[in-house]
Amino acid sequence: QVQLVESGGGLVQAGGSLRLSCAASGTTFGRYALGWFRQAPGREREFVAAISWSGTTTSYDNFAKGRFTISRGDAKNTAYLQMNSLKPEDTAVYYCATHDNVGMLATTPPIAWGQGTQVTVSS
16 A cells, blocks of 8 residues: 655745645555645645656646646655745645556546645735
8 A cells, every 4th residue: 555645734825835745655655656636625626746756757737837846855755846926726735646657647546645735825
């Protein structure tokens, strides 16, 4: 099994920044891609960003481009989401997910989900 644990959420004012972390563990965690999704109240979960095992391939949804940056730790079992210029509409629960194919993480069910971390952006 694979376990994902997110951290780093919190309350921030509009225009501020937050850095989310996702730590992966488990005996079956392999050379997997990691990614982020978010779900705001009353809305469906949506894709934010993904990164390959090597860290050389990244993808972003349009709203995240230019403001959010996904990266991977040297140990490969950790991913980060640096979020800058935050807006109130970025308020959501942010979830980490993993998949064995970075190109499919945004569109197919992941291998595992984290429990989520709340991000609240005040105006």
